[in-house]
Amino acid sequence: MRSAFLLLIPIVLAGCQKVISINLNSTEKKYIVSGRITDQPGECQVSITRTKDFSENNQFPGVSGAAVTVEDQGVITTLQESGSGLYICDTLTGRPGHTYLLTIRLGGETFSSASTMPQPVNLDSMYVSTAPLSKTRYITVTYKDPLNFPNYYHFIQYINGLKEPTIFVSDDEFTDGQKVKSQLQYNNDTDNPARDIKKGDSVSIDMICNDAAVYQFWYSLSSGATGANESASPANPVSNISGGAVGYFSAQTIQRKTLLVN
């Protein structure tokens, strides 16, 4: 309901944009954690990086030397470092209903998190549609939301393998028990033609079901920290990692569908 109105903004405010230089402060470095365990094999991984100053480049080297463990019902698995700052375990496959505890020990600091994998919801279909007020093509996904149970969804879109940076998340506060049709709208603010859906493109959608805290992380990341929003007060995302790191650890289900645009 909100997006319909926000689409008006670019029409009305067809202003003039210019890249400018701004002198921004630097700040104390923080650890950034992105971790997940899914219901698919070989997808348990945790990456650790650090923040950088605004003026530095966008290479974020991983942080090595951390002890990373995931605990499931008393069973502790240690993840192995594979490449710089990436910790994986090929043998750990998550199961819906289980709660996973993440512990990271790094240079005297400890970060921890817990996440519960929800029951999977099936991605029933996906198709190409156009948005209100424009001819832009978007993907609409459909799924049946389970009744009387809070569900949180996260969609990731790939066009010919290129990941769309927009964060598509939703909950079922207004759609509980419904057969939901959700159009994955985004603004191609970098004018990159590869981000537009065109005839002949192969588009894949990952449908992820996660828990409330992880949903809150993605929601707040997208509304407060992308640098591009209309928000009066940008803010750091609400992380589900304790101990001072920014980021998330998610026990999630994942399902992929692909279509060819014609």
Place this chain on the structure above:
Amino acid sequence: MNIRTITTVLLALAATAFTAAAAQDISQVKVTLRLQHNSLKEAMHAIEQITPFKFLARSEDVDAVQDLSLEATSQPLDKVLRQLLKGHDIQFRQVGTNIVLRYIPSKHPVSYNSPVAYSAPEKYTISGAVRAQKTGESVIGATIRAGSATSSFFTATVSNEYGFYSLTLPAGSYHLEISTVGMATVALDIRLNGDTTLNIPLAEAARDLQEVTVRATTPGRSLRTPQMGMERMSMSEIKDLPVIFGEKDVLKTIQMLPGIKSAGDGNSGFYVRGGGADQNLILLDEATVYNPSHLLGFFSTFNSDAIKNIVVYKGGMPAQYGGRLSSVVDVKMNEGNNRDLGASGGIGLIASRLNIEGPIQKDRSSFLVSGRRTYADMFLRLSNDSTVNKSRLYFYDLNAKMNYKLGEKDRLYFSGYFGRDVLSQDNLAGINWGNTTATARWNHVFNSQLFSNTSLIYSNYDFKITNKEAGNEFNIISQIKDWNLKEDIQWYAGSAHTVNMGINAVHHAIRPGEITANKDAGINSMIFPRRYSLENALYVTDTWKASGRLTFTYGIRLSAFNVLDTLQHSKITKTYFNAEPRVAAAWQLNEITSLKASYVRNTQNLHLVSNSTTSSPTDRWVANTDIIRPEISDQVSLGYYKDLAAGRWELTVETYYKTMQHQIDYRDGANIYTNEPIETQLLFGKGRAYGIEWLLKKRMGRFTGWVSYTLSKTERKIDGINNNQWYNARQDRTHDIAIVGTYQVSKKWTISADWIFYTGDAVTFPSGKYTVDGNVYFLYTKRNAYRMPSYHRLDLGATLQLKKHRRFSSELNFSLYNAYGRQNAYQITFRQGKNDPNKTEAVRTSLFTFVPSISYNFKF
């Protein structure tokens, strides 16, 4: 009460026209006079016979002079009088067609403005209504100044929002001057020996007359009343200023006054003395307008054709107003011409207007209907994209008013406003939103000292989102609706006291959101709990002229806010009581200088929940709950006022310190589109604001305008934000300058210009960046620790008066907004480099550079 109508008796109702005054100057009129041991009384009588002048004097003074001899042949009258009164301690001066004689003992000169010092005579009241001669519209804020004919004593009052005034004076002769901006000053002499009703018609000042209407009485403001922090503007004062998109907008004009800050480039939203945009009480004919803007805030809901007058209170709010922390913006609609049927309107680039008014019964009752519609979607139609050109984007406003005079003492007013914004796509999906207000008022004059106004007010704001796509049909509505009953009494209790008291009861009904959907819409029908509340207030204030120099206003507003239960809407679940003292004093140092001080407490029981920098139709109003407490502000202010250059210029310097309690902000990552109790998304804290404001204003003459400068600071401290440390509010702008001028070049051309400068908003920029799953995001540290670049721009305007044909007159307005094309930053955003994804970049968006506009306005 014994009220005598003496409109025609004793009164030489004379507009101070230049030509008339020149011919009747006592230095120009020559007399031939021969006196041999005559009394002064006889001499006065003789002069009255041969000249157009009448004498005003106290009989004791005149009787004291018995033996006069003189011989004059064709001598100027002033010379004759000088000779005649030599050695008699009597001075003379000309006031219009009168010659005032005054006894001034040479040993003990009477200090100016002290009342005559002998046995107190009876006091009588003169009261009535000030109205525009041509249209019968009541004139708000006209100054009625009564000067004693026999001493330098004077007193003054200001007509109220219905044009009513009342002055209580000792019996005697008075010289009255009635003046207001844009009207020719009326001067008349009266002899007060009983309670008197005097209705005063004012004629519009001809453009070329404005230079000579400079009088000792400055019509703009009163140095005497303790009211401070107030700005009054009539539409005629701002009609020639440059505008954006050809639309005059009173809410944009007031942003050029000190202490009132724009919410952004081209925006009609504003902040007053460090408060938030929702802390302004915006009233249209007493009805609250909850969302006073159209189209993301670029236009206000006030159609300039329908508006008469606007008053802004930045501090020292009168006790009759309550419910918002920062300011009161009281907008009054025109009443309609009760003499002639007329129409006016305009055609602009973005909107057209039409206004029709006329009498229902001549001189007794009138109506007004005024409409405006924009055609922004005309531009969409030019698009060759079929989805875009079938889209609609427009807004319209309808104002209507009717007033009916029941008798000499009663008058009924009905006024209404309806405005709507529509954004839709091919009738399939859309959102529309707007305000509706309706006011019924009854003015009753009990007697010359007691004036009552009873109002029943309805106010509504709602938005509706519809989606009619096949198989996906739903709509969402949200609404806030008020019923408001007000009784206000003004009691002019003698010459020293004016009492204002009243009661106010409001019922608020808030429907935060209601979704109706068909079975397969993919969305559930649901109703967010409706919230009901009662807001009652009782107030009384007295304005006390303690002495010739010292005036006090003191009073209190008692407010009670009842939260009603969500089921029956009748049980009170929580009550908040607040006592809001309102105290002010004015100390007039001399005739042109005064000092004022005030303290005011305000409370606010409704709060706007918005997390956007632009005004959004889906911003939500929430009322107090168990957790959301009334916001409270305390403001003290001090002011210095001086008239310069014989009243041609006014200097105002005001300083204020304000504290705010129970301020509301969002939690990080808050979701305001939720059915969860909104309290879970909010954080609470306090605020403070202080500053000093200078205003130098010229109201009259061919050149009018002002220079304003504000130096200020506003901060917040919210538990859970910025490590619980004080931080700058977004609208904290250190410097704020506006220079505004209008110059009448000729009868045909008027040119104008304004220049604005302000410090950029306090904003939160990133202090670092990081990656999550391959994308770059930004790290924030301190809240609002950075600044937007400074804002400045120059606007130019010109008005060409076209040839008049009998009653038909028309004009062309030309404007150039941002004339030197400054790229002001509307927002600064951050992103991964467009060309080099290995870098991050800051992007400035600027909106309006070189916006020319032209509009055609007519009237007949």
